Amino acid sequence: MRFVDEFRDAELGRVVAGEILATVDPSRHYKVMEVCGGHTHAIYKYAIDDLLPENVELVHGPGCPVCVIPMGRVDDGIALAQQEGVIFTCFGDMLRVPGSNGSFLDAKAEGADIRMVYSPLDALRLAKTNPDRQVIFFAIGFETTAPSTALTLMRAKAEGIENFTVMCNHVTIVPPLRALLDSPDLRLDGFIGPGHVCTVVGARPFEFIPADYDKPLVVSGFEPLDVLQSVQMILLQLAEDRREVENQYTRVVPYEGNLKALEVLSEVFELRPHFEWRGLGFISQSALKLSEAYADLDAEERFGVPGVRVADPKACQCGEVLKGVIKPWECKVFGTACTPERPIGTCMVSPEGACAAYYNYGRLSQEREAV
Amino acid sequence: MTVSTPDPALECDHTTGCITCGDEAVAMTVLKLDPERGLALCADDEGRRETVEIALVDATEGDLLMVHAATAIAQVEVAA
Numbered sequence: 515m516r517f518v519d520e521f522r523d524a525e526l527g528r529v530v531a532g533e534i535l536a537t538v539d540p541s542r543h544y545k546v547m548e549v550c551g552g553h554t555h556a557i558y559k560y561a562i563d564d565l566l567p568e569n570v571e572l573v574h575g576p577g578c579p580v581c582v583i584p585m586g587r588v589d590d591g592i593a594l595a596q597q598e599g600v601i602f603t604c605f606g607d608m609l610r611v612p613g614s615n616g617s618f619l620d621a622k623a624e625g626a627d628i629r630m631v632y633s634p635l636d637a638l639r640l641a642k643t644n645p646d647r648q649v650i651f652f653a654i655g656f657e658t659t660a661p662s663t664a665l666t667l668m669r670a671k672a673e674g675i676e677n678f679t680v681m682c683n684h685v686t687i688v689p690p691l692r693a694l695l696d697s698p699d700l701r702l703d704g705f706i707g708p709g710h711v712c713t714v715v716g717a718r719p720f721e722f723i724p725a726d727y728d729k730p731l732v733v734s735g736f737e738p739l740d741v742l743q744s745v746q747m748i749l750l751q752l753a754e755d756r757r758e759v760e761n762q763y764t765r766v767v768p769y770e771g772n773l774k775a776l777e778v779l780s781e782v783f784e785l786r787p788h789f790e791w792r793g794l795g796f797i798s799q800s801a802l803k804l805s806e807a808y809a810d811l812d813a814e815e816r817f818g819v820p821g822v823r824v825a826d827p828k829a830c831q832c833g834e835v836l837k838g839v840i841k842p843w844e845c846k847v848f849g850t851a852c853t854p855e856r857p858i859g860t861c862m863v864s865p866e867g868a869c870a871a872y873y874n875y876g877r878l879s880q881e882r883e884a885v
Numbered sequence: 886m887t888v889s890t891p892d893p894a895l896e897c898d899h900t901t902g903c904i905t906c907g908d909e910a911v912a913m914t915v916l917k918l919d920p921e922r923g924l925a926l927c928a929d930d931e932g933r934r935e936t937v938e939i940a941l942v943d944a945t946e947g948d949l950l951m952v953h954a955a956t957a958i959a960q961v962e963v964a965a
Contacts, residue, residue: 552909633955635938662956665938710910713951713959736909766951766959774941775958
């Protein structure tokens with residue numbers, strides 16, 4: 515398969531692993547955070563951390579959009595879904611995220627018309643084919659997904675489709691990274707940058723990381739060799755005492771991003787003053803809402819939502835996992851009370867969540883070590 | 886235009902991963918353009934077909950695009 519097979523070559527992987535071993539200072543411990551949930555998934559799926567020296571630790575960051583949704587937003591979504599005449603649509607992973615009184619899947623079982631869609635365009639099609647119903651799309655995702663929602667809203671407006679609205683939960687990646695870097699209990703040496711977010715925003719928005727925090731960031735692809743090479747590029751910067759934003763994923767990511775996508779985003783969305791992140795609290799200007807020009811397609815404006823803040827379950831340590839302070843298996847409820855089948859915390863819900871990824875793949879390598 | 890939309894149930898589960906939630910983009914080749922509607926019929930390397938929004942890229946038939954949530958967000962630079 516093009517652009518896949520050549521980046522999964524085991525022999526080349528061993529070569530890069532050898533180069534990493536030659537680059538590291540054996541007396542030093544390195545902590546590298548992958549920002550994107552897709553990288554977390556790839557690291558566990560391909561056991562990439564098994565190829566790294568023991569003193570190179572990969573820390574899993576807040577890059578899974580499902581994992582950072584607070585319970586209050588799920589409750590708000592369910593309140594919308596339970597309104598008379600509504601067809602509520604969302605991506606598959608959102609269905610199982612627990613709110614304070616059950617998930618979307620539970621609300622569906624109780625009679626709400628909640629449907630899984632693959633894209634916002636699918637939700638718009640549902641609106642066209644059900645003109646007597648109100649179709650609400652629960653929009654979630656980083657800058658990778660926001661253009662798709664924006665284009666769908668532009669299409670709805672242009673075609674005059676009045677029974678389609680969006681409950682916007684899109685988040686932006688830079689503010690939480692800054693919040694993490696300001697966190698006193700965090701020690702990191704570098705970042706694997708989110709490749710697909712960067713196709714939209716480019717690599718430039720991450721230049722504050724070397725400039726203000728003296729740490730390297732390498733924008734990375736998602737195949738095993740991409741991730742390995744990115745780790746090697748970060749370690750090489752540290753060895754050579756350089757701090758830069760580098761782009762490993764040049765076959766897809768232009769350094770300036772996708773200018774058309776950025777224009778579309780700025781037309782359809784505006785920054786919320788603040789937004790709550792699961793485990794990280796409220797972060798200023800870290801999420802998007804519909805702009806004034808699109809306010810009539812905003813589900814929160816049209817229907818109203820309770821907007822009640824709900825505290826995370828006490829047993830859940832998603833916050834510490836998202837900050838990379840603890841590993842998934844160090845959480846008290848990991849694999850016992852909290853499993854992918856019955857998740858307590860959001861990190862266990864989505865396959866890109868650090869806990870679910872580790873539960874599905876990583877524990878196997880730990881079992882191997884124990885034998 | 887013949888359209889084949891992937892079954893969402895196959896795309897979202899906790900073992901294979903949700904393409905959309907995981908910020909994953911898939912490489913797809915443009916088979917046929919529908920400029921009037923701003924859409925293109927695309928196929929991935931395994932032959933799965935999908936209607937893709939192409940407003941954000943300058944796509945022509947045969948181009949390789951990175952597609953996320955049915956929207957092309959980038960073009961892949963193919964080495965000559």
